[in-house]
Amino acid sequence: MSIHKELSVFFVNYNLKEDIIKLIKKIPEDIKVLIIDNSNDEDNVSSLSRHNNITVIKNKNNSGQVGGINTGLKNIQTKYAIYSDVDVDLDWSEVLKFYNYVEKINRDDFGIIVPQHPWGNQPDSYYHEKKYNDKYTERMKIVTGHFIFFNMEIVKEHGGYDDKIWMYYDETDYCLKLDRLNVKILTLLDANVPHKGHDIVKKSYTYKNTKYENIILLRHWHMGWSKFYYFKKNYNYFFALKKTFKDLVFSIIKCSAYLFVNKYKFLINYNKLAGLVNSFFLKESWKRPEHYNKLKVKR
Numbered sequence: 001m002s003i004h005k006e007l008s009v010f011f012v013n014y015n016l017k018e019d020i021i022k023l024i025k026k027i028p029e030d031i032k033v034l035i036i037d038n039s040n041d042e043d044n045v046s047s048l049s050r051h052n053n054i055t056v057i058k059n060k061n062n063s064g065q066v067g068g069i070n071t072g073l074k075n076i077q078t079k080y081a082i083y084s085d086v087d088v089d090l091d092w093s094e095v096l097k098f099y100n101y102v103e104k105i106n107r108d109d110f111g112i113i114v115p116q117h118p119w120g121n122q123p124d125s126y127y128h129e130k131k132y133n134d135k136y137t138e139r140m141k142i143v144t145g146h147f148i149f150f151n152m153e154i155v156k157e158h159g160g161y162d163d164k165i166w167m168y169y170d171e172t173d174y175c176l177k178l179d180r181l182n183v184k185i186l187t188l189l190d191a192n193v194p195h196k197g198h199d200i201v202k203k204s205y206t207y208k209n210t211k212y213e214n215i216i217l218l219r220h221w222h223m224g225w226s227k228f229y230y231f232k233k234n235y236n237y238f239f240a241l242k243k244t245f246k247d248l249v250f251s252i253i254k255c256s257a258y259l260f261v262n263k264y265k266f267l268i269n270y271n272k273l274a275g276l277v278n279s280f281f282l283k284e285s286w287k288r289p290e291h292y293n294k295l296k297v298k299r
Helices: 015-026 046-050 062-074 091-107 152-158 169-179 199-205 212-233 237-258 265-282
Strands: 007-013 032-037 054-058 082-086 109-115 127-132 137-138 147-151 182-186
Touching: 007 015, 007 062, 007 169, 007 237, 015 046, 046 062, 054 062, 062 082, 062 169, 082 091, 091 109, 091 147, 091 182, 109 152, 109 169, 147 152, 152 169, 169 182, 169 199, 169 212, 212 237, 237 265
Parallel strands: 007 032, 007 082, 032 054, 109 182
Antiparallel strands: 082 147, 109 147, 127 137, 137 182
16 A cells, blocks of 8 residues: 555644645645644635645634544544644654554554654653663653654544543543553654744734733643643542642642732633632633633733
8 A cells, every 4th residue: 555545644723824834835745634623713724625635624613632633533534644733843754754664564553653752852751661662663651742643543443532631631641541551652763853832832822812921821721620630530539639739739829929919920820720620620621712812911
């Protein structure tokens, strides 16, 4: 089988049409491309669907990165799929390394493969007990999710991400699921896909009524909510309390310290505290960008 019949690439878009187009130009025209569009108005990517190899799925609501990834995985028809954040420096020669690896080794016992960590060495706890899987890869317990090569047979058998999570701990949760199933999570040692970081995220959210400063507040809300949810779901409620107790105490202290001297830092810590408390009381993740549209804050 040839690569164009076995591999698809998909992205989740939120107000980053120009950047999506730049990425697509680096992908051969015979490779299937799927775009999950979470943007909320006319600045979307629907026009790209006129290209034969590109399919655009427009979400009615902003389902977040996790919801977008799950929508993509449900609509992939090929043996393998690549999910890529929009804020990566995509080089097709690096992408080919993943496909060539699985074809050369002729293996299908993996769930996901990722490139080398974009920001250097990872903590020892991220590695599996058998650190070196073969001369090409290292077996991992946890990986970052900016670029992932999926084995779609595993996805079909065991499902995708937990869509109760809107932001943060999503790939960590998925990795734990695979590891408990003894499905391999691999890092391809000679693959490098640089991650540009938060500049492009800032661009996507500095948009209409939602300022980037407000989105920082949203992110901290989800940091709190998702951390407790992850440990409660995968271990138990009391273990989650133990793992987040320090966050709770520090957030309260910082809220008190910044209350009258720095409104923005107060709001950052208040949102993290609010996310934690919502998760403590088993409330679903509900904070979204539109909840911050009218909030006027400055750093």
